[in-house]
Amino acid sequence: MVNESSFLTMHNLQRRKENSEEYLIGRTDESNFVILPNIAIEIIDLYDQQLTTSDISKIMQERGIEVDVLDFAENLVNDLQFVYKVDGVIINDVVEDKSHFKNLSPTVSRLLFSNFAYFIYILFLLVGMCICISNTTFIPTYQDIFVFDSISSSIIFATLLGWILIFKHEFAHLMAAKSLGINSRIGLGHRLVFPVVETDMSNIVLLPHNKRYRALLAGMAWDGALFGIGVVFLLLNTIGIEMNIVLLNIIKLINLHCVLAIAFQFMFYLETDMYYVFTTYFKCNNLLHNTRLYIRKLTKRISKEQTIELQNIDQYEKKIMQKYVWFYLLGVIWAIGIFIIVSIPALLKFLSIAIMKALHSNILSIAFWDALIFIAISSIPTGILIYSWIKTWKSNRVSNRPISLD
C-alpha cells in the first residue's frame, strides 16, 4: 500500500527528547508511544513537509545515510499506526477521546496533590504507623471485615465499601494526573490472576520522569492518609471520646482495606503502582514486556521478530531485566499457586454452600436471598477477570492483523 511515490499524513504526534540519540514519540488519542532514533524523527518531519518516500530516500542518500525509508514508512502505517492518511486515503482513523472527568478543575487537582498536600498525607500515615507500633491492637486484622453480627450483612457491606474505596484510590490517580495536565480513563482489567480496576494515564510518559511520581503515588497517598486518620479516631475512642460500635467497626474495616490496598501495590512483579515507580526511577521503558521476551528466549519459545526486539533493548535496561526476572518468576509462581491452591477451592466451596442453601430455601425466605446476594457478590471479581481476559485476547488478535486498503 505504501510505495516510493506515497505521501503520508501523520496523526497529531507528541514527542519528548529521551536522550541525545532518541526521542519518545506517539499518539495521545491512542496513548501508544515508542522510542525512535533521531533519524526516524527527521523522516517523520520530512513527511510532514509533504515529501514522498522517494524524495526522502534521495535526501538521505545525499547526506550519506543508509536508511530503508520505505520499510520505516510501512512500519509507521501498520505497526505504529502513526499515519492518518496515505495519498489522501484514511488508513488509521482518529480515536475519540474517552478520558473521564475531563472538566475536573486543574486548580483543585493541583491543590490536592501539591508538595504541601503530600506532606500532610505522609504525616497522617506516619502518625498512624507510630500509634500502631506503640499499641499493636490498632493493627488491622481479618476479623475487622465483620462490621455486623450477621456474616452476610458484613460481607455485603464490606464489598460495597470496598468498591467506594477502590474508586477513591483510582480517582486520586486521575486527579493527580489532571494536576499535571494529563487526562486519564478508569476501566477494568487484570494483572495475571487478579481482577483490577485501573486508571490509564499512559500519556504521562510525555512528562520528564521526575514529574510522574505525583500521579503514580497518588492512590497510595490517599490510602495512607485515610489509614492514619482512621487510627487516630480509634485512639481517640480509647482515651475518652466514645464512639458508636458500628462506626468503630466501619473505621476498622476502612483501615484493613487501606493496609491491604497498599500491600497489593508492592506486588511489583505485576504492573502495580510500585512497579511503575520502580520503572520510572530506573528509566525502564518496557520492563515487564521485555522480561517476558527474555523468558521466552530462555525457554526457546521466541520468534524471529521477538529476537530482534530483544536485541534492541538498551544494555542498561537488560541489566535490570536480568535481576528483575527472578522477582517476576517467583512472584508469578506464588500468585498462580495461591490462585489454584487457595482462591479457586475457597470460591467453589463457598459458592457450593450458597447454592445448596438457596436450593433448600423458600424463595420468599431471608436465607434464599442471603445466599443469592452472596453468589452475586462472589461472582463480581471472577466476572471482571473473565471479561478482562477475553478483552485482552481479542485485542491481541486484532493487533496481529495487518492493515489493508482492500
Added chain:
Amino acid sequence: MKIVAKKVEKVKA
C-alpha cells in the same frame, strides 16, 4: 539500515 522502534509500555495505575 532498518529503523527499529522500541515500544513504551502503557501506564495503568
